[in-house]
Amino acid sequence: TCSVPGPALCLWDLALGNRLYNRGLESKNPSPSPSAGRSSLQRSPRHSQGGSEERPRRNPCPCPWTNFAPCPAELFLAMGSLLFLIATSLCLAGAQHQALMDYLERRLQAIEDRIALWHDQSTRYATELREFKQQMTALTENLEKGREGLRNDLEAVGTRVDRVEREMDYIETQNPAPPCVDMDDKLLEQEVTSIKEKNKAKYSKLSDCRDMISSIKAMKILKRAGGPKGLWIRDTGGRSGKVYIFNGTSDDTLYEFGSMRALADSPRLSRGRAIKLPSPWGGTGHIIHNGYIYYVTESKNEFQLIKYDLKNASVADSAVFPAEEQVPVYGLSPETYIDLAVDGEGLWALYATRDNERNICLAKMDPDTLDMEQMWDTPCPRENAEAGFIICGTVYVVYNTKLPSRSRVQCVFDVNDIVTSDEAPLVYFPKRYSSHSSLKYSPQEKLIYAWDDGYQILYKMNMKKKLEV
Helix, strand or coil: CCCCCHHHHHHHHHHHHHHHHHHHHHHHCCCCCHHHHHHHHHHHHHHHHCCCCCCCCCCCCCCCCCCCCCCHHHHHHHHHHHHHHHHHHHHHHHHHHHHHHHHHHHHHHHHHHHHHHHHHHHHHHHHHHHHHHHHHHHHHHHHHHHHHHHHHHHHHHHHHHHHHHHHHHHHHHHCCCCCCCCCCHHHHHHHHHHHHHHHHHHHHHHCCCCEEEEEEEEEEEEEECCCCCEEEEECCCCCCCCEEEEECCCCCEEEEECCHHHHHHCCCHHHCEEEECCCCCCCCCCEEECCEEEEEEEECCEEEEEEEECCCCEEEEEEECCCCCECCCECCECCCCCEEEEECCEEEEEECECCCCCEEEEEEECCCCCCEEEEEEEEEECCCEEEEEEECCEEEEEECCCCCCCCEEEEEEECCCCCCCCCCCCEECCCCCCCEEEEEEECCCCEEEEEECCEEEEEEEEEEEHHHC
């Protein structure tokens, strides 16, 4: 091998091969010399004289390794050809190697250019993304500020609307609608006097309870304990200050607290005394009266009234409610099929059947035997009704919307036909959290115990006499 690179090596190899090839040709065909001529001339007579016998001829190109090897001329010729071929191959290989190196260099240069382009684009994209992120952050902050301002405006508008509604309710209460027909004052006074006398005579025979709602005086939120639906009440007939909690619409354990303050101070319902009933209740239509729990349970597609003695912890009586194909009594409270209530006249039951499923029915019950004494079909519709209560034989049905708003007494039914819905004042409940799942009137305290989305609420009522309507 030679250290001369590239084309110089090829040219050197070609020259060396050419010289060896020419040398081989000269050795194979040597030129005649004068001494050789003379020796041939001297040998010719001897040869002719010697007759036919001829001396063996020596190999003019003896090989030092073997006797039958080629002569140096042929060896030089072969070596020259071989070196020529090797030189030619080296030249071609060197040219291919150089072309391959040039190609790889161009490809690497292209890859480097493309990587540099990608780097520039990535840097630009990262810068644009950072700027976009800053813009979005600023826009989000502005939107948050705008939403907060809108929320404050809506709260202010809601406060103003509530104030306007209260003022309108007060104005409607204080200023009844004037009659459409002008009448003589004396004649009107005579008719009013005669009607009052008839109502007094009729009402004195039926009942001594004469109270009815005029308006809601105050609202007190005691606390929040329990689930979205439930019931809480005191004993409507006794003088005990104990408070009872029915949490949920289907359970067999209620909780007793010694007082309302004990309930308010208790962090959990489990702090109260647990009372386990023999069967689970259904809905939120229970009541506690004179030491007994009156509740409704469903078994074999019929509803039973259970009278449970709190003192003896046993069932005092039970009866099947005598109504067939019952439906939920309130459209917005589908868990309650029978709503029990107590007022100054006794035990009542609000229910509904499939025969008259559009309206609510009323029944007067015997608290001792659980017998049904009398029934009425009220004009109060079930649709959008959420709860009801009874005061002095008058049913007050409270209505709302599917999306809870302000509850209102929209239908009134008096079993003595003294008060009608048109004559009764329009009563709105203060704005709260959701809708009422139960409303229970306590005749001794003249309070309504309400359950609203887990909150225990008390409503204090302004009352007036029925004959003053």
